[in-house]
Amino acid sequence: MTAPGLVLATDLDGTFLGGSAAARRQLYDALSARDDVVLVFVTGRDLDFIRDLVDTPGMPRPDWIVGDVGTTVVDGRDFRPLAAIDGEIARRWGDAGQRVRALLADEPGLQLQPTRFRHRVSYYYDPARLRPETVAKVEAAGFDCLLSAETFLDVLPRGIAKGPTLLRLITAQGLPADRVLVAGDTLNDLSLFQTRLKGVAVGNSEPKLLEAVAGFDWVHRSAEPGAAGIADALRRFGLH
Numbered sequence: 001m002t003a004p005g006l007v008l009a010t011d012l013d014g015t016f017l018g019g020s021a022a023a024r025r026q027l028y029d030a031l032s033a034r035d036d037v038v039l040v041f042v043t044g045r046d047l048d049f050i051r052d053l054v055d056t057p058g059m060p061r062p063d064w065i066v067g068d069v070g071t072t073v074v075d076g077r078d079f080r081p082l083a084a085i086d087g088e089i090a091r092r093w094g095d096a097g098q099r100v101r102a103l104l105a106d107e108p109g110l111q112l113q114p115t116r117f118r119h120r121v122s123y124y125y126d127p128a129r130l131r132p133e134t135v136a137k138v139e140a141a142g143f144d145c146l147l148s149a150e151t152f153l154d155v156l157p158r159g160i161a162k163g164p165t166l167l168r169l170i171t172a173q174g175l176p177a178d179r180v181l182v183a184g185d186t187l188n189d190l191s192l193f194q195t196r197l198k199g200v201a202v203g204n205s206e207p208k209l210l211e212a213v214a215g216f217d218w219v220h221r222s223a224e225p226g227a228a229g230i231a232d233a234l235r236r237f238g239l240h
């Protein structure tokens, strides 16, 4: 590859996978036709989901995958962990899965997500039943607690999220920060926008995310949903 002209670091659900089928097709074809794009999937999904996704016909192959809400980083070709970053995440997590599940076993409004966890524990939560004390308890135990889309509660190693892990990847791979576009639609994408890299909150973003990025003049709030919002931002930032 020539020097990357675009590093697209995008959330999946609601963002890269959002919008109309026609808009997705158009974006995926445009990306696949270029030889100067580094594609990074940055998602709350686990690797099993992403493996199936990249086998879907017409889906552009990611160069890197930041999965599990920033707690997993693998090469998009062979799914091998990027050892330097993955090791640091594992150290911060300290094999805490069992401890976290025990800590939260009796908390109201939580339901464990059915996935294999590496360096996180994630729940579905009921906004009407979740108590602020539950979040405080997680933080007091030395973890970060991330609420997103009024649905997902993630317990993460302190200081680890999509944004910080993406920055580590950019540094480790020597990617050009001024050619990066981050894209997302829910609060678990906020850390991507806090990096101050160019960004787009797509048109279907949750209201709490839009409130949180108000005043971030490096983030474009697109009127277009999902993939169309990404295409809109590529034009706006001259990255198309």
Ligand SMILES: [Mg+2]
Pocket (backbone or CB within 6 Å): 011, 012, 013, 014, 015, 184, 185, 186
């Ligand atoms: Mg999303």
